[in-house]
Amino acid sequence: MFSEELKAFRRLGFRHVLLQALNFASVIASGLMIWKGLGLLTNSESPIVVVLSGSMEPAFYRGDLLFLTNPASERYHNGDITVYKIPGADIPIVHRVLETHDVKSRGSSVPNQRLLTKGDNNEVNDIELYRGLSYLERKHIVGKVRGFLPYIGYVTIAMNDFPQLKYALLGGLGLLALIQRE
Template sequence: MIWKGLGLITNTESPIVVVLSGSMEPAFYRGDLLFLTNSASERYHTGDITVYKVPGAAIPIVHRVLETHDKVDTSMLVPAQRMLTKGDNNHVDDIELYNGIKWLERKHIVGKVRGFLPYVGYVTIAMNDFPQLKYALIGILGLLALVQRE
């Protein structure tokens, strides 16, 4: 309920994301938590950090906008934007990651990074990287439930 409410306010399908790769180091490391917004009336600028998902990609990517090209159309609230992104820690732009798409468009974008909280998301990564941890945690919780007096 809170998640959905937050999604409604920020206009994005996932208002909080965990950084999964090191391509934005030293700004963001694996496990850092990012807070997103995706206001429909706002255009993106170079230097903004976006989270985008192109068709065919398994996970969303967090990268910085390198180029924007706005086709100004008076009938629309916001211009049709074409964008190119790049990870701070990568040497080349993201064109290879777009699965054949030439430019990133607004519909591919999940949100703009607004806020940052370090490390907190690492729990989810740790559980993915070391499944034993997940089972250990479930085991401990189960044990506690049995041992504890009501």
């Protein structure tokens, strides 16, 4: 079945395999560089996130792609949609700011902000989600939503929900990379 491919593989030799490996590595490296570069530019640990829950419907649905920024000097305002991560919780949450309180902090011109958030589709505010904290602080916030693309991120949700799909896709891509000659 694979005799043809094997023959081709022998003919092309070791150098070709190395070249393929190098190509592969450079694709991965440039992807990582773009991601980390974006992170530096936007001052956010994850500048692009996929919506995982329906708590912001009808504004955002599962699978929507959000673009975040988090400038260090900027205040947050009511109505801003933030992505925050509570220490100990593994999933970041996308919710809207409901209350802001600027507490003057000593020795710093930027006030220490305390925030309270709520999902548009939830009846009550997020205190229950804060794991004992009574408000959010700046350090919990990953970024502010600036722009948005509908449903593009659904692929990642599908891959999480159906792991078979992920393996099929990875396997298929790997096989193609090995077989293809060009």
